[in-house]
Amino acid sequence: MTSGILVSSETDEGAFELLTKGREVSKQLNLELSAVILGDRDDRTVQSYFEYGAQKAFLIPSSSLGNLDAETYANVLHEIVKEAGPDTLLIRSTRLGKETAGRVAQKLQAGCITDAIGLTLKDQDLLVERYALGGNTISSEIIKTKKKVVSIMPRTFEAQKAPAQGKAEKVDLMIPPRRIQLVERKKKLGESANIESAETLVCVGKGISNKEDLAMVSELSSLLKGELGCTRALSSDYHWISEDRMVGISGKRCKPKLNVSIGISGQIQHTVGIMGSKLIVAINKDKEAPIFKIADYGIVGDLYQVVPKLIERIKALGT
Amino acid sequence: MKQVVDLQQIRIKRDTREPVLEGLPVLFGDMDKNALEEAVKIKEKYGAKVTVLSVGSAKLKDTILEALAMGADEGCIVVDPACEGSDTGASALTLAKAVEKIGAYDLVLVGEGSADNYSGQIGSRIAEILNIPQVTYVRELSIEGTTITAVRDIEAVLEVVKAQMPLVVSVTSEINKPRRAPLAQILRASRKPLKSWTLNDLGIDPGKVGPVASAIQVVSNLAPPQERKGMIFEGDVGETVGKLVDALRKEGALQ
Numbered sequence: 425m426t427s428g429i430l431v432s433s434e435t436d437e438g439a440f441e442l443l444t445k446g447r448e449v450s451k452q453l454n455l456e457l458s459a460v461i462l463g464d465r466d467d468r469t470v471q472s473y474f475e476y477g478a479q480k481a482f483l484i485p486s487s488s489l490g491n492l493d494a495e496t497y498a499n500v501l502h503e504i505v506k507e508a509g510p511d512t513l514l515i516r517s518t519r520l521g522k523e524t525a526g527r528v529a530q531k532l533q534a535g536c537i538t539d540a541i542g543l544t545l546k547d548q549d550l551l552v553e554r555y556a557l558g559g560n561t562i563s564s565e566i567i568k569t570k571k572k573v574v575s576i577m578p579r580t581f582e583a584q585k586a587p588a589q590g591k592a593e594k595v596d597l598m599i600p601p602r603r604i605q606l607v608e609r610k611k612k613l614g615e616s617a618n619i620e621s622a623e624t625l626v627c628v629g630k631g632i633s634n635k636e637d638l639a640m641v642s643e644l645s646s647l648l649k650g651e652l653g654c655t656r657a658l659s660s661d662y663h664w665i666s667e668d669r670m671v672g673i674s675g676k677r678c679k680p681k682l683n684v685s686i687g688i689s690g691q692i693q694h695t696v697g698i699m700g701s702k703l704i705v706a707i708n709k710d711k712e713a714p715i716f717k718i719a720d721y722g723i724v725g726d727l728y729q730v731v732p733k734l735i736e737r738i739k740a741l742g743t
Numbered sequence: 744m745k746q747v748v749d750l751q752q753i754r755i756k757r758d759t760r761e762p763v764l765e766g767l768p769v770l771f772g773d774m775d776k777n778a779l780e781e782a783v784k785i786k787e788k789y790g791a792k793v794t795v796l797s798v799g800s801a802k803l804k805d806t807i808l809e810a811l812a813m814g815a816d817e818g819c820i821v822v823d824p825a826c827e828g829s830d831t832g833a834s835a836l837t838l839a840k841a842v843e844k845i846g847a848y849d850l851v852l853v854g855e856g857s858a859d860n861y862s863g864q865i866g867s868r869i870a871e872i873l874n875i876p877q878v879t880y881v882r883e884l885s886i887e888g889t890t891i892t893a894v895r896d897i898e899a900v901l902e903v904v905k906a907q908m909p910l911v912v913s914v915t916s917e918i919n920k921p922r923r924a925p926l927a928q929i930l931r932a933s934r935k936p937l938k939s940w941t942l943n944d945l946g947i948d949p950g951k952v953g954p955v956a957s958a959i960q961v962v963s964n965l966a967p968p969q970e971r972k973g974m975i976f977e978g979d980v981g982e983t984v985g986k987l988v989d990a991l992r993k994e995g996a997l998q
Contacts, residue, residue, distance in 0.1 A: 557750060558858055681996065705987065734984050
């Protein structure tokens with residue numbers, strides 16, 4: 425039985441991110457790096473897995489998967505790990521991937537860390553970083569069981585090619601019948617904004633008191649050629665902004681170059697989503713607001729005065 | 744439900760970046776309350792018995808009263824010093840054994856993740872141990888006979904699924920607004936049945952839980968290093984905005 429690292433993601437881009445990191449780790453530990461490809465792909469796409477460093481690709485035909493759910497996903501991974509014997513699983517931590525991680529870990533009696541934000545080697549051990557205590561801390565952890573499952577936050581690593589030779593292997597699996605019946609799949613309302621890759625992100629919170637006033641925040645955002653983001657209250661509670669713009673632990677995690685935070689107190693549930701920003705600017709009337717503790721620049725003041733002034737000054741720069 | 748320290752009140756030691764957890768109040772996490780609220784709503788709509796289950800320290804006895812006041816009929820707590828420092832696998836095993844001891848059940852409702860660790864593994868692992876299906880990230884739930892229909896929140900997509908009870912359902916915070924327990928209920932809560940179990944009562948070998956059995960070794964747990972500039976401007980709006988614009992231009996963030 426060989427030991428190795430197996431990466432898995434529903435999407436090719438996700439797999440390439442994990443392969444890039446997996447390559448670095450597997451080289452140092454002298455382990456085989458393999459990938460699962462969930463569903464039919466053309467030859468060109470399979471080849472690209474090798475270009476990102478996979479030495480082996482397990483091909484799972486779409487016909488075995490149907491509408492992929494976590495139970496099936498976990499069964500697939502369990503079968504491969506049982507058969508081929510890689511002992512470390514790196515799964516992309518989408519909602520599906522995260523659920524699958526827990527399930528497959530239980531099947532394998534493996535230790536599991538979800539939503540990892542960092543992966544390094546400490547001696548011969550994988551050192552995994554994740555937020556703990558609601559985002560107040562970063563916990564560095566080692567999995568002690570032989571089999572290990574780690575789900576890694578999307579976009580934690582940047583995909584980079586490194587030519588390698590690999591071989592593809594078709595896997596025929598007996599997947600038990602699913603117990604969850606999919607009735608319907610529909611897109612959420614909203615324009616599915618891609619705020620995670622925005623270079624500038626203007627986030628707004630409960631400091632804004634009317635939906636109409638969002639106009640000035642939007643104006644600032646478009647002046648900065650940025651995207652609009654928000655806290656959970658504005659989206660889930662008030663329904664002023666669509667959920668695809670919600671930033672934080674139950675929303676999106678963003679890494680903009682510039683984050684402007686407007687009327688946001690800075691509770692950890694939100695700030696986890698902006699920690700990766702290069703520059704954080706906060707505008708809040710409460711001097712004691714926690715947001716100022718993580719800000720590079722801040723203005724203590726009424727957003728209804730500060731934001732229009734800021735718009736005016738930025739416009740003046742352009743003329 | 745999981746008892747956690749009040750995360751808003753955590754202070755970080757400036758020199759070592761260690762979190763200070765001593766003396767903090769404990770409470771149930773928000774999403775755990777969403778799970779309980781949904782259970783109580785189901786009880787009100789279809790009729791059911793709601794049992795609150797939690798593994799934790801002796802302080803649970805106080806915390807569980809709030810859950811009983813919110814509408815649970817009965818509390819079951821597993822309090823055993825050996826459980827302290829359990830990893831998610833051991834906690835899931837303890838919870839699953841307790842679910843079996845409670846007896847016949849239709850639904851095991853959990854939050855999508857705990858307030859402190861948010862690992863989201865507990866529901867998945869319980870479902871595996873009990874060998875029942877799981878429907879995760881649920882924001883709408885209805886029941887007809889033994890079939891549940893759920894709307895799941897999967898990033899940009901909503902999925903409508905059906906499944907047969909018994910099963911595990913994990914809920915997101917969108918599913919409801921947990922009620923505040925009315926005073927009369929708070930007073931009545933302490934008279935509701937509360938069972939307290941040890942590992943022995945559940946037939947669990949203490950060697951399978953706690954730090955010794957943990958699959959996870961925590962190497963360090965510190966606040967991230969603070970490398971922010973922390974330049975906060977106060978005073979006249981025109982002046983502060985001017986300073987900010989100048990600073991952003993120097994940073995190259997504004998053209």
